[in-house]
Amino acid sequence: IGVVGGNRQNDIRRDPPAQVYACYSQNPGTLAAIVMRVDGETKAIVDAAKKAVWRIDGDQAVWKIRTMQSLIDLQTREQRVVSALVSIFAVLGGCLALFGVYGIATYDAARRLTDLGIRLALGASPSEIFMRSVGRTLTFVAGGVFISNVNERSE
DSSP: OEEESOOOSSOTTSOOOOEEEOOTTTSTTSOOOOOOOOOSOHHHHHHHHHHHHHHHOTTOOOOOOOOHHHHHHHHHHHHHHHHHHHHHHHHHHHHHHHHHHHHHHHHHHHHTHHHHHHHHHTTOOHHHHHHHHHHHHHHHHHHHHHHHHHHHHHO
16 A cells, blocks of 8 residues: 555556555455566466465456566557668668669769770779779769758758
C-alpha cells in the first residue's frame, strides 16, 4: 500500500504518473497482476507461480503471461519499423546517387575519349589521365551538392 513513482505500465516512452497501490481486499474490482524478475528458464518459474496461485484459489484465472522483453518489443515495434524503412530508403537513395555519379563519369569519359587518347599519345601517364577524369567528376558532384544546398536554403 502506498504511492510510488517511476512505474511505467502503459507506455515506455512517456514519463509515468504517480501510482497508488492498495490492498486487493480493499479494492477487489481491479485486475491483479504478478510481476516477477526471473533469472534463467521462465517457463519453470511461471508454472510454479501458477501452481502457487491455484493452491490459494483453484478457480483463479492465470492468463496473459508475457516476458518483459516481449512487452518492450510490442511498445517499440512502430519505431523499429520506421527505422528500418528509413534505413532502406537511405540505402536506395545512396545507390541512386552512386549510379548518377557513375553515369556522369561514364558520359564525361565517353565524350572526351578522343581528348584522352591525344593526351596519352603526347606522353601523359594513365594515372594522370585517371586523376584528371576523377577530378572533373568530383567537380560535377560538388557543383550538384552546392546547387542542392542553395536550393534547400532558399525554400
